[in-house]
Amino acid sequence: MRSALFVPGDSEKKLAKGLGSGADALFIDLEDSVALDAKENARTVAANFLKTSVALKKRPQLFVRINAFDADMFEEDLAAVVPFAPDGIVLPKSEHGKDVTRLDSLLRVHEVRSDIEDGSTKIIAIITETAVATLNAGTYHRSSKRLTSVSWGAEDLSADIGAIRRRNDDGRYRDVFRFARVQTLLGAVAAGVEPLDTVYPDFKDEIGFHHECMEAMFDGFTGKMAIHPSQVPIINEVFTPSDEDIQLAQAIVDAFASAGNPGVLAVNGEMLDRPHLRKAEKLLLRAAKA
Ligand code: COA
Ligand code: MG
Numbered sequence: 001m002r003s004a005l006f007v008p009g010d011s012e013k014k015l016a017k018g019l020g021s022g023a024d025a026l027f028i029d030l031e032d033s034v035a036l037d038a039k040e041n042a043r044t045v046a047a048n049f050l051k052t053s054v055a056l057k058k059r060p061q062l063f064v065r066i067n068a069f070d071a072d073m074f075e076e077d078l079a080a081v082v083p084f085a086p087d088g089i090v091l092p093k094s095e096h097g098k099d100v101t102r103l104d105s106l107l108r109v110h111e112v113r114s115d116i117e118d119g120s121t122k123i124i125a126i127i128t129e130t131a132v133a134t135l136n137a138g139t140y141h142r143s144s145k146r147l148t149s150v151s152w153g154a155e156d157l158s159a160d161i162g163a164i165r166r167r168n169d170d171g172r173y174r175d176v177f178r179f180a181r182v183q184t185l186l187g188a189v190a191a192g193v194e195p196l197d198t199v200y201p202d203f204k205d206e207i208g209f210h211h212e213c214m215e216a217m218f219d220g221f222t223g224k225m226a227i228h229p230s231q232v233p234i235i236n237e238v239f240t241p242s243d244e245d246i247q248l249a250q251a252i253v254d255a256f257a258s259a260g261n262p263g264v265l266a267v268n269g270e271m272l273d274r275p276h277l278r279k280a281e282k283l284l285l286r287a288a289k290a
């Protein structure tokens with residue numbers, strides 16, 4: 001998944017717009033972008049949207065971000081949306097791999113009730129929204145087969161630790177947030193799932209956004225979350241491997257294959273060993289998915 005566009009779950013207009021945004025996934029939000037007294041309406045709007053959109057032939061993946069476990073609304077959220085077979089659930093404020101395992105069990109029950117195939121609802125977890133969560137980013141290995149990606153968030157984390165600023169004047173995140181970002185990247189790879197970079201709230205700043213996408217791509221993130229449709233094409237462009245990258249990766253894979261899969265070889269005077277091969281294979285996988 002390259003681009004995932006957040007859409008407030010109570011906005012029919014934005015949901016409709018999201019379908020044509022070009023995003024690989026929509027994150028239909030029942031959590032932070034929906035006011036407390038609008039939660040019930042958002043569940044109804046989100047459910048109706050899923051009812052009409054899931055069957056569309058060409059559409060983004062449809063995930064629903066439920067409210068966090070500590071808010072005690074997740075049961076109503078799941079009961080409202082799982083019957084309409086979203087592709088997955090986004091779990092905010094996940095503090096440990098055990099939270100994902102707990103959601104896995106809840107989904108099993110809702111799937112049985114709705115006559116949906118066991119295991120078909122995927123999970124994406126946001127894993128750095130508290131200090132505890134950030135320190136536990138390495139606990140997601142084997143948490144659930146449903147887990148496909150993890151991402152991170154700076155807003156709730158800054159509230160949890162009482163940080164006054166998240167970024168320096170040059171736009172770079174300050175250390176605590178860079179730590180959370182790195183924890184997410186390593187936690188994802190350790191768990192064998194995709195690392196998804198966090199949102200960039202200043203949606204009018206295209207240059208800053210492009211720069212942050214590039215940094216994330218260089219570091220190994222496979223995609224980024226968006227809050228505005230204008231951010232989607234930038235994400236898709238940055239996270240789609242170029243033809244040149246694909247050719248190079250294919251040449252490396254071919255060179256290893258035709259040399260009988262050795263540990264190390266030379267191509268154009270450059271040493272290539274197993275990590276180069278693994279990296280090339282990963283890039284080809286990403287290209288195939290895009
Ligand atoms: N998904 C789908 N459509 C969106 C959208 C989104 N996230 N954000 C904006 N749009 C639509 C608007 O409805 C508008 O449609 P129109 O041209 O048909 O009127 C168009 O895109 C341009 O929007 P714009 O006027 O630039 O922004 P806005 O002031 O309407 O909205 C936000 C700004 C931040 C409120 C809006 O982008 C938003 O709701 N983002 C998602 C917030 C969210 O889900 N946060 C939780 C995760 S952090
Ligand atoms: Mg939040």
